[in-house]
Amino acid sequence: MGKIEAKNIIKYFQHDGKPLKAIGGVNLTVNDGEFVCIVGPSGCGKSTFLRILAGLEKPDDGEVLLDGKKLVNTGPDRIMVFQEGALFPWLTVQDNVEYGLKVAGIPENERHDISKRYLDMMQLSQFANSYTYQLSTGMKQRVAIARALVMDPDVLLMDEPFAALDSQTRDLLLVEMQMIWQKTKKTIIFVTHNVPEAAVLGSRVAIFSHRPSVVKKSLDIDYKRPRVTEDENLGKFEKEILAALRHQGPK
Amino acid sequence: MKANLFGKKIAFYVLIIVVWQGIDSAEIWPDNIFPSPIEVGEDLLYGISDGSLFYGIATSMWRLVIGLSIAIGGGVLLGIFMARVETVNQTIGSLVLGLQSIPSVAWVPLAILWFGLSDSGIIFVTAIGAIFAVTINTYTGVKNIDPSFIEAARNMGAKGSQLVTTILIPAAFPYMISGFKQGWAFAWRGVIGAELLFSFLGLGFLLNVGRQLNDVSQVIAMMLVIMGIGILIDGFVFKKLEDKVMTKWGLR
Numbered sequence: 001m002g003k004i005e006a007k008n009i010i011k012y013f014q015h016d017g018k019p020l021k022a023i024g025g026v027n028l029t030v031n032d033g034e035f036v037c038i039v040g041p042s043g044c045g046k047s048t049f050l051r052i053l054a055g056l057e058k059p060d061d062g063e064v065l066l067d068g069k070k071l072v073n074t075g076p077d078r079i080m081v082f083q084e085g086a087l088f089p090w091l092t093v094q095d096n097v098e099y100g101l102k103v104a105g106i107p108e109n110e111r112h113d114i115s116k117r118y119l120d121m122m123q124l125s126q127f128a129n130s131y132t133y134q135l136s137t138g139m140k141q142r143v144a145i146a147r148a149l150v151m152d153p154d155v156l157l158m159d160e161p162f163a164a165l166d167s168q169t170r171d172l173l174l175v176e177m178q179m180i181w182q183k184t185k186k187t188i189i190f191v192t193h194n195v196p197e198a199a200v201l202g203s204r205v206a207i208f209s210h211r212p213s214v215v216k217k218s219l220d221i222d223y224k225r226p227r228v229t230e231d232e233n234l235g236k237f238e239k240e241i242l243a244a245l246r247h248q249g250p251k
Numbered sequence: 252m253k254a255n256l257f258g259k260k261i262a263f264y265v266l267i268i269v270v271w272q273g274i275d276s277a278e279i280w281p282d283n284i285f286p287s288p289i290e291v292g293e294d295l296l297y298g299i300s301d302g303s304l305f306y307g308i309a310t311s312m313w314r315l316v317i318g319l320s321i322a323i324g325g326g327v328l329l330g331i332f333m334a335r336v337e338t339v340n341q342t343i344g345s346l347v348l349g350l351q352s353i354p355s356v357a358w359v360p361l362a363i364l365w366f367g368l369s370d371s372g373i374i375f376v377t378a379i380g381a382i383f384a385v386t387i388n389t390y391t392g393v394k395n396i397d398p399s400f401i402e403a404a405r406n407m408g409a410k411g412s413q414l415v416t417t418i419l420i421p422a423a424f425p426y427m428i429s430g431f432k433q434g435w436a437f438a439w440r441g442v443i444g445a446e447l448l449f450s451f452l453g454l455g456f457l458l459n460v461g462r463q464l465n466d467v468s469q470v471i472a473m474m475l476v477i478m479g480i481g482i483l484i485d486g487f488v489f490k491k492l493e494d495k496v497m498t499k500w501g502l503r
Contacts, residue, residue: 074402147407
């Protein structure tokens with residue numbers, strides 16, 4: 001299961017020594033197996049919100065529930081894929097992918113079986129023994145996704161994982177991401193500032209307002225998959241997202 | 252290229268010996284002030300043949316290894332604590348900086364009072380001379396770890412000692428290597444300095460014996476041995492280790 005509920009999340013930043021309200025009461029429920037993209041203007045705290053869901057930061061007010069249970073700490077039930085991948089340079093690709101399993105004390109041969117499955121799935125098998133500096137940015141993000149998937153989390157949290165990729169690699173991964181979602185049926189929350197990316201990936205897109213941010217609009221994207229960015233039929237969804245982003249009030 | 256570099260080095264040292272012999276042949280200074288390279292060589296051979304040189308090297312190396320191991324173990328631990336616990340940094344951190352400014356040999360009188368003229372005393376001087384270099388480098392290394400490494404690891408369930416052994420130490424390792432290198436250099440100076448003053452076996456002791464016997468060629472011979480060991484350990488142990496780590500971490 002992986003139903004995650006954020007209730008009235010409030011978060012302050014320190015700005016020049018003064019508290020600045022960044023997240024102003026976000027309510028968001030993501031049902032089990034949903035793929036929700038969060039878009040919002042830069043600085044609206046969408047990445048911070050994701051980190052709060054991951055338990056890497058504490059909200060100043062509000063709570064996060066996973067399947068009805070209040071979350072206090074970070075844990076492998078919600079795995080985060082970081083913007084830059086956060087791969088460990090001292091480990092090989094395979095050891096990176098197996099890291100969480102090793103920490104959990106899973107025996108070596110079992111670890112190898114699991115990692116092999118996901119390395120195959122992400123087309124990384126031939127790079128299993130490479131170190132991360134030998135990989136392209138796109139490959140690194142594949143490793144980061146594989147490392148998250150082996151943990152079999154209830155919820156996958158993705159913080160602009162494709163922001164640093166060239167557009168060809170990104171298009172490829174956008175299609176793969178949809179297939180991964182359909183195959184694994186994971187709950188995915190995906191933060192991006194890229195509107196076409198949100199329209200391609202999300203079964204729903206939550207649009208954050210400028211800070212102090214709230215969920216301004218939640219838009220269902222009911223359209224066949226796999227979607228590709230050049231599909232013109234996605235244009236009307238993109239327009240709706242853009243319109244919601246634009247009406248930000250006097251800021 | 253490599254052979255060329257090696258040739259250059261050999262030529263340089265041969266040149267030094269030739270010049271040295273030349274100066275000696277000019278007989279500007281008497282032999283008990285300025286020995287010839289041959290006399291120094293004879294002294295080394297003598298030390299080799301009666302085994303005293305090997306015994307001296309072994310004694311000094313043994314003390315070095317124990318002292319440096321203590322320094323590395325303690326320094327890594329202290330450095331990690333300082334980097335991760337703000338209160339430790341604010342209190343012990345300032346003391347560490349102060350203690351690092353004390354030269355190793357300045358610990359000798361205290362070591363003699365505490366441990367007597369013993370191996371423990373020399374090892375104490377060696378360890379304490381090296382520990383703070385390791386501490387400070389480890390501290391810097393841990394402070395410079397990309398915070399997302401730690402967050403990713405915590406997110407995947409690592410905590411406590413697991414976080415230390417699987418993330419903090421390997422992530423800070425390139426910095427720690429510099430700490431080990433500095434620590435080794437301080438430890439080597441410390442062990443020789445302590446042996447000089449303790450006059451209790453080892454290369455530093457042999458150096459001092461040379462002085463007491465007015466045997467200048469033994470003094471120079473021992474200095475050459477001390478330097479030679481330094482070059483070997485720097486070039487073969489630490490340089491190799493550093494190269495390996497830097498390559499694996501993708502830093503070069």
